[in-house]
Amino acid sequence: AQKVTQAQTEISVVEKEDVTLDCVYETRDTTYYLFWYKQPPSGELVFLIRRNSFDEQNEISGRYSWNFQKSTSSFNFTITASQVVDSAVYFCALSEMETSGSRLTFGEGTQLTVNP
């Protein structure tokens, strides 16, 4: 069975601090996909990134960066110079690929609060 663990339930930082959100996953699949979604107070889940299991290159997008380490089954997310607008719940998810679409296994989420 697949499992995603986000050990940090809540994180609170002051604006401009860097913050890393941890994600550890378990799967027996050799091919899988990892995702991060952001859920602001409005409720919509916003797609941030998808990473496949064969690509361990780190990725940077503006203030966001992701560190995928297959050896430790981790896919951590770092926000550099955090801003108040980054306050949200962040979900890490693992995809089980099926012929009828993908089934996402979500972690429990990390509530990030960025204080001015």
Added chain:
Amino acid sequence: DAMVIQNPRYQVTQFGKPVTLSCSQTLNHNVMYWYQQKSSQAPKLLFHYYDKDFNNEADTPDNFQSRRPNTSFCFLDIRSPGLGDAAMYLCATSRGGSAGTDTQYFGPGTRLTVL
């Protein structure tokens, strides 16, 4: 802009009174999903459609049904809502193509209150 739309954003119903939530998409995606998300919890998949093929999750209560009359629309019917069904209901879509391209895109959700 291509998007996933959910109506209404807020729905109030009475205990036991049937309610229908609506989702539409302009992405022309093959797959549509319904999730239930309770407060401070992760989204939980209820079921999904790949085109017209319905795929129910094993632990989804019979009280929850879904219809997909065409590619663009999908409905969630709750036949007899209980207090425990109060939650955010999220609709998502994905292309359903080759494995690497199948990212799910979510709508804004409908928050259901049961009185």
